[in-house]
Amino acid sequence: MNKLKELWAKNKVLIVLLxxxxxxxxxxxxxxITFFFGGSKSVYGDRLEKQEEHEVSTSFQNEYISFLxxxxxxxxxxxxxxxxVIYVNIVFALDTTLVEAQSKATASLEKFDENILSYYxxxxxxxxxxxxxxxxxxxxxxxxxxxxxxxxxxxxxxVESDEN
Numbered sequence: 001m002n003k004l005k006e007l008w009a010k011n012k013v014l015i016v017l018l019x020x021x022x023x024x025x026x027x028x029x030x031x032x033i034t035f036f037f038g039g040s041k042s043v044y045g046d047r048l049e050k051q052e053e054h055e056v057s058t059s060f061q062n063e064y065i066s067f068l069x070x071x072x073x074x075x076x077x078x079x080x081x082x083x084x085v086i087y088v089n090i091v092f093a094l095d096t097t098l099v100e101a102q103s104k105a106t107a108s109l110e111k112f113d114e115n116i117l118s119y120y121x122x123x124x125x126x127x128x129x130x131x132x133x134x135x136x137x138x139x140x141x142x143x144x145x146x147x148x149x150x151x152x153x154x155x156x157x158x159v160e161s162d163e164n
Contacts, residue, residue, distance in 0.1 A: 044083050054119035085121045092128040101126045
């Protein structure tokens, strides 16, 4: 017992610092384990908890695709859901104007229920080739859940290289 008292008297500061270091090490280990190995098994966390209430049925997807493909200007439509985002890719017939393509995509929003529009973001990718070997266009647009009811389109201006 005298040896412990003597050790404590000589190394009081060192023992307190080692105790604090030990407690900090334990705290770091606990935080690391819970942060890296604990939690949800889903990559989306709890963002998809109510997805069953806002289910997009396969029949709706097929109806939506056939609605768009029934138009003469549309060649192909793909519909994909990932998380809380619906991706709609539309390939238009040759020489379809950009304004026509954007209006078709905007009009297709009417097919979605308010239940779907209030839960999912919707991203459109519109593609069209040109018959005169020019570039055609590829444009993307999105309708956010919290945003307006219209589609916001990306800037479609051509990039010209500056040659010296």
